[in-house]
Amino acid sequence: MRFQVKALKPGAGVQSFVVDAASQAEATRLAGEDGFAVLSVSQLPALAARAARFPLLLVNHELLALLQSGVSVIEALETLTEKEPRANIRRVLAQVAARLREGKPLSAALKEQPDAFPPLYVATIRASERTSALEEALQRYIAYQTQLEGLRDKLINAAIYPLLLISVGGLVIVFLMGYVVPRFSHIYEDVGGNLPWMSRLLLAWGNLLHDHAMLLLTVLIGVVGIFWLAVRQSRPAAWLGDALWRLPALGERIRLFQLARFYRTLGMLQRGGIAIVPALDMVGGLLAPALRDGLASAAQRVREGMPLSTAMEEYGLVTPVALRMLRVGERAGNVGEMMENIATFHDVEITRWAERFTRLFGPLLMLVIGVLIGLIVVLMYLPVFQLAESLQ
16 A cells, blocks of 8 residues: 655655555654654555556666666666656656765665655665675566566456456347347237246346436446445455455465465565565565464564474465475575475466366356357247247
8 A cells, every 4th residue: 555644854844755555554654764753644545556657677677788788877777767758757767866866875766766666676676785786686676577477467368258258248138138129029019919927027127228228327337436446445455355365266366376476575585685574574565464464473473583484384374385395495595595486386376277267167158148148039039939839
């Protein structure tokens, strides 16, 4: 979530800026760590928070290419600023370059732009400054973000075919009920006679849809709009997320997807040189509320000296495969690399499940839609069949 913070800083006056945090209290704490005396904190609406998305992955690719060519960081940022046609992105890059010219570290300059650079990215850059390995940090973040987006794209592609079937089938059914069925109703009124009760019910629904089409369309748009705005808010979204988590098969896959992203992020931070306890604190916002409390408790147990694998097992943050691999990583001293291997293993599992689900659900959905359309057609022509039998 994102919060608009108004705060007072000695020598700088009152400033207003945006902070990424899991709660209002955390946003206040983060601002206080930077030397601000917080005056007010308010949560930004989800639509406002997503209004202008900074192309972080693309900028990383371009920045890495310039650095590998021997260009300094400031010159690289100035080059990206000059070539960027979008004013909001150009302004962010120019402000980061200006802070570097003032002598600030790159991580501090990035932290002043929370809308563009998330805390995980800033932490990765800060860790690289200790070892002067900026290019390696950029490569690591690019690989991390590419893998996350690759998994997301696979899941979206798997959902496109069922959504397309539902859309096309729904439009066909609406056309039959709202246009074709009412015209058959007029024919049967002229002919007269007794109609089967299922045909009468179908004709009644068709006439209702035809006579009140605009009203029903307005109500439908209103319901969809209200639902869309509701799920963008924190409480309704949390309620919907909890409902999805309770579904037998889907809930387990959502949990696995959350854990895979958690493992990959934690592995990237570990390989970047960030200690395990601060890394655990930083990745809490990636998990759903159902797992976030467990992560906080596990982080506290790790602070007390408990091994990471034991703490995560105690609070349900590992799968059987992840637990075994994590213990091997602890013995070998490569927890970060093993976390990324765990994430890759589960990414493959999630992708395979999505593909199997699509292969099974697509034909079943097509069968259901075909049966519904066929039933409508049969009920429309059923009186004609009965009339033909009576004439024989």
